[in-house]
Structures are given as structure tokens and as C-alpha cells.
Amino acid sequence: MATALILLAAGQGTRMNSDLPKVLHPIGNAPMFAHALASGAALAPERTVLVVGHGADQVAAEAAKIDDNILIARQNEQLGTAHAVLKAKEALSGFEGDAIVLYGDTPFISEATILRMVEARKTADVVVLGFEAADPARYGRLVTEGDTLRRIVEYKDASEAERAITFCNSGLIAAEASVLFDLLEQVGNDNAAGEYYLPDIIEIAWKTGRTATAVACDEAETLGVNTRAELARAEAIFQASKRAEALENGVTLMAPETVFFSLDTYIGRDTVVEPNVIFGPGVTVESGTRIRAFSHFEGCHVSMGATVGPFARLRPGAELANNAHIGNFVEVKNAQIGEGTKVNHLTYIGDAEIGDGTNVGAGTITCNYDGVFKHRTTIGRNAFIGSNTMLVAPVTVGDEAMTASGSVITSDIEPGALAIARAKQVNKPMLAVRMFEKLKSLKAKKQKGQ
Template sequence: MNANERPLDVVILAAGQGTRMKSAVPKVLHPVAGRPMVAWAVKAAQEVGARQVVVVTGHGADQVEAALNGSGVMFARQEKQLGTGHAFLCGLDALTDHQGADVLVLYGDTPLLRLETLRALLDDHRERDSAFTILTGELPDASGYGRIIRDRQGNVERIVEHKDASALERTVREFNSGVYLLDSRATDLAHRITNNNASGEYYLTDLLGLYRAQGSEVHAFKLDDPGEVIGANDRTGLAEAEGIIRQRITTDHMRAGVTIHMPETVYIEDTVTLGRDVTLEPGVILRGQTSLADDVTVGAYAVISDSILEAGAVVKPHSVLEGARVGPGSDVGPFARLRPGTVLGVGVHIGNFVETKNAQLAAGVKAGHLAYLGDVTIGEETNVGAGTIVANYDGVNKHRTAVGAGVFIGSNSTLIAPRTVGDAAFIAAGSAVHDDVPEGAMAVARGKQRTIEGWSRRYWGGLREQVNGKLPWLAAWLGKQGD
């Protein structure tokens, strides 16, 4: 088998506690741009073509494994924290097939490592037919990092930890990232790592000496951007990592034909897909499995999660969409809320302070102001007046309402579910509809108006002393009326 035909297995070390996070949540589960940090490592491993991915868990193992359940990875538990070499060995022992595979070591707290970098590392490793390749970086001041010491041929001779480095060695700018690519001997050699050191731990870096003892050269592949392997060790590092990933995401979208005003204020998770000529105004948040088709416009400070917006749809400022589908040419907001199960057809208008839930609105429906539409189906070209409520809950159960096409619902009406309103029906303003309305009928469900002349003068006249000094405008009006 030549180098390019070798399978690739990945071991992700994610067992650490991360005390500097000062959190009950395991370090690797802290989110960066919508994904737990460890999920970024899993994504990179899978996209680079891994045959098997093993995540080594330890601190908060149950939580970490639950978060990655269904992602196609295997787990290995490091029950005792005995060092990186021991953690790696736990991961290797979980692999189902060791034959002829290269093994890549990644970490659950380095979400910035690019897929392009891993591909370049893999290509370099295989072009050299290398036994052991270390991903390295270079910093003006590499304090705190293990230094890469090379031999005269440029191969890696050893790694010296900062605390053990001489004054001369500390001037070396090239550092060890901890990301290693190893040939199939890794399993056998990892079992030979000992803990004969002051800490009594098994160090992964000891593999370097074991490979060299077998006559293998150890190569280094130097990063262009050393920031890719900087871990997020506390909340400030987490924020910095998120800022970098957010900038990558917005830049990629803009290069693909999306207009983003003030991109530094926009938050887009990498699971979101955007078509051409989409426009995003400042402060927009797009989360989860959200998809915006061509020519969609999203207004300032709108929040959209797990929703689909079809071509030409417009979401106006400060609207919130969750699990909704907005049809072509429809517009939503401002200040509207579309909850899960909402489906808008072609050219639907949802105006300010309208809330929908599990509602299907056909083409041309208009609900312009201050309405609640829950568990309802509304037919084409129906007009929903301001203040309309579909009262879908009886205190125990939710009930559905069906409204036909071409219906006119007057302002401040309440449809008490379950109801059926036929096509072309009218509902008079202010009605509380508790019976079905047949096709073409008009429903009026409100008390008959009575007008009592002179009522205000008699009522307020009896309270004149109380009104004086408290309601000057009313006192003045009463003075004009006489007794």
C-alpha cells in the first residue's frame, strides 16, 4: 500500500477539566460560533477523510458523549488522568482496525484549526512517506510552549518543554502544537511510553524518541498562521476564538455574493446556508439549520433559527423566526415572531407584533398588526384584522382552526378553537366567534350597542368634588355643562 492509499484514523483528546473556564460545563463543550469546541475537531476530522474518529473523554465524560451522540464518532474513556500519552493510548485501543492506517492526533479545545491546514499536513506527510510529522508554528515569543529543536538536516531532533529549555533553546521561535500525524507503528510504540519522570505521567511527546530510536526521521510541517492551534483556555480565549471564526464565516459568505452591512456585528453559524444577493443588515443573528435563498433581505437585529426563507423574502428589523418557512416574496415584521411550524406561502404579509405558531398561511394572506395565529390554517387572500386572536388553548388541550380563502376577519376578533370558517366569509370586528361560519356568511358575535344620552354629565357631576384638582380637563368640561 503506498502512502496515498493509507486510511486515516483520528484520535481527539478531550478528557481535560479546563479549570480556567471556572465552569461546571466541561471545557470542550463551551460553544464557539454555535458548536461545542470539541465538535469543531470532529467536523475537521470527518471532513479531512477520517475512517474512524475516537474522542477520548474524561472530565464530564457523560456530558461530552451525550453532546456528540449521533455524530458518527466512537468514545474512549480515560478513567484516570495519567497524561497525554495515556489518553492517546486509550484512544488507540478503541480503534477497531489498526492495519496500515495513519493516525492523526487532534485536541478538543482548538477549534480554529482549518480543514485546509489538515489537508496540507496530510499531503506533506504522505508525499514524504513520513513516519511522524509534527504540526508546528512560529511566534516572536514562544514562551510557555515546547520548542522544536531540529538537526542539521532540518528534521525534528527533539522537543524541549519551556521549563526545561536552556537560555539558547528558549530563543527558538518554532513551537510544538501537539498535533501529530503518525504511521501505523503508533499503536505499538505508544504502548512503550513510560512514566519514568518527575510527574509520573505518560507523555505523548515521548513518541518522538521512540520513532527516532527505530531509525525514523521526524518531520515538521510549519503553519502559516500559528493562531490556528492556539487553544481556548478561558472565557477570554473563547471569545477571541469565536471572533475569528465569525470573521471567517462572514468573509466566506461575502466572497460568495452576500452583502453584509457592518459584518463585525453579524452572527452566522457555519451550519447556515446563504444564496446569492442575500442582504443582511447590522446585528442579524442566523443560527442552526437556517437557509436563505437568493435575494432574501434580513433587517437589522432580526434573529432567525432553523428556518427556511425562499427567494425574495424579506424579514424586517427586530423579528424573531424559529423553525419557520417563509415563501417567495413574503415579508415579515418588523417586530414579528414566527414560532415552530409556521409556513407562509407566496406573497404573505406578516406585520408588526404578529405572532404565529404551527400556522399555515396560504398565498396572499395578510395579517398586518397585533395578531396571534396559533394552530391555524388560513386560505389564500384572507385578510386578518388588527388584534385578531385564534384562541387555540382551552386550558388542557390545543385545538386547530381552519379558515378558508378570501375571508375577511375584522379587527379585534377572537376565533375560539376548534372552528371552521368557510371561503369568502366575513367576521365583524370585535366578534368572539364560538360557532363555525359557513361559506359566504357573515358572523357577528358581540353585544348590541346602546347609546345613553347625557350619561357622562350625570355620572361625573355626582363626583365633581373628587374630580376638582385631579382631572382639570374633566372639571373644565363639567363647568361648561352646568348642573
């Protein structure tokens, strides 16, 4: 059966004490709501609807960066969770299949749990996700009879017997879309807050001849993020999970607690990651590489057998071919580094393409920016760039060409040529001694005058 995701992301999140909408606060360098989307992707949903409210335009813009097929529904007034889900009805017009309600501030729901909810839909009209709570006091209780979910009772409305129940409501629901919206339209707001509550659909389902059941997950999956402290806790949980995943996948982390990942980080097996490495968004590292200490990555691709660092920075658009070497205090941005090429010391390579087997000496800079436009440097195969070379783009260095150390290269170099672009050295005998004597004399006169 086809599935659709309804992701609620309309809340203001006042306890975050932030101008940024709550669901845009990052975990693993991705907006909080992106984690629930990633888990829901296991269903290959036919449609995904994001219900936005506070900071709607900002949230919608971030969603478009993730997937421009995400449909946006707006909840201009926050009148409760049932009201929020009902706002997705128009976006799901004509859809036939199951709808899964997720929350943008509940980032750790797993793919396996969502799949179990969908499986449970084969035996019940409505499926609610529950969990055994260590401290259930503030949660709604799931009142069950065997596999049957009879009702959801809020703590303040529960009897003593119901308060003793530790099986609690996570808020996540699965139902056939048309059934879900039919139930939602019957939800009232006759309560102290005057809001429309999603859990009320369970009682309505039974009254209208439908059935309900509950699926259990680990309480850790239901962690909601409402404060900065909870955000910090969520980041720690995410990082611990990614580190464990990397180790399980055959990656060596020499000091796991010092390595930080993003949601989309991919690292191949037999890679060794030394301490204090940060993987920003959009990083792929293939198998058998070595990432040395204190290196930083974002938006880049590192191929098999490459070595990076220590103290290296790969910025967006950096592409390293097999067995490339990027050394200490080297920065690479929007540049392709060829197979076996070495850029080992104190160098900036930006907006460039370097062929296979080339050696780039220490202190080399591709001067790519003229103050208005970026320009590109192209270096061929098996070239040798002498230390402290300035390559003033746009410029091309041919295959097997060489630059003399200290050169400022402003013109193309043909293949196989040696380019020397520096002033001729002139030695002035004893001039240094005379200059220092003069300077010291001037300093003495100045101090005496004071």
C-alpha cells in the same frame, strides 16, 4: 487511505472557573470541540473517536447531537496526552489507515492544514503540526534538520540553542493508527509530573526505525482556549472570520461588526443584512433576501427574495417561502409561511401553516397553547386575516377567506367566507361623561377624607 480522527476532550479546564466542561463552552453557538470536528470532517473520516474525561456524560451527549456515529473513549484519570490518545485504541480496533490527533480546546485548526498533514504522511511515519511563535517561551520546540523532525524539546529542558528555536509544537499529530498506538505504548512517565506525554513518541519513533516530519501552520490556528478571556478572544476571532467569509461569498453586511453568526450559519449571495442581526444555530438564508435591523434567527429557513424585520424573531421550525414578508415585531415559531405571504406587524405565528399570497393583519395571534398541548392553525391561500384577530387553535381558515378585525376565531372558516366573531357594538349616549364625573367625585371625596 482511510482516516480516523481522535479528538481529545477530557480536560477539566480549571482556569475557566466553571461547572461546565471546558470543551462545552460555546464559540459561535456550538461547543468548542465542534469546531475541530468540523475541520476534520474535510477528511471524511471513517471513524471519529472523542476522548472524554471531566464531565464525560455531558460531553458525550453533546457529541451525539452533532453526530451519533462519534465513538466515545473515556479517560477516567488524566495522566497526560499520550495516555489520553491511547484510550482511543479500543475504539479504533481493526481500523487500517491514518489517525489524526486533534484537541477539543483548539478550535481554529483549518481544513487545509489537516489535509496538508495527511499529505505529509506520504513521506514520514509521524507528522507533527508546528508553527512559528511570536512569543515561543512556553512552547515545546521542534528540532528539525531540513524536512526531518528529530525531536520535541520542552522549554524547561531545552538548551540555549534550542530555546532560540521559534518553530514550536501545536500538539497535533498524524500517523498510521497501528504505528501511533505502538509508539504510545512505549511512552513512559519518568518526569516531574508523572504523566505520559504525546511528544515523546517522536524520539521513540527514531529509536524504532521510523521517521518524523513537521508541517507548519499560522500561529492563529493553534490558539488554545483555557480561560474566559481566551474564550472571548476566540469568539471575536470566529465572528471576524465568519463576517469575512460572508462578504467574500457575496453577502452585504451594512455594519459587519454588529452581525453575529453561528458555526453552521449559511447565507446566500446578494442577501443584504442590516445592523444588529443575530444568527443562532441552524439558520439557512437563501440568496437575494433582505434581513432588516435588530432581527434574531434560530433553527429556521428563509427562502429567496424574502424580507425579514426589523425587530423580527424567527424561532426553530420557521420556514419562509420565496418572497415572503415578515415585518417589525413579528415572531414566527414552527410555522410555514407561504410564497408572497405578508405578516408585517406586531404578530405571533406559532404552530401554523399559511398558504401563498395571504395577508396577516397587525396584532394577529395564533393561540396555539392550551396550557398542556400545542395546537395547529391552518390558513389557506390568498386569505385575509384582519388586524387583531385571535385564531384559537386548532382552527382552519380556508382559501380566500377573511376575518373581520378584532375577531376571536374558534371555528373553521370555509373557503371564501367572511368570519365576524366579536360582540355587537352598542353606543350609550353621554354615558362616558357621567361615568367620569362620578369617578372624579369619588376621587375627590377620597382625597378629602385623607
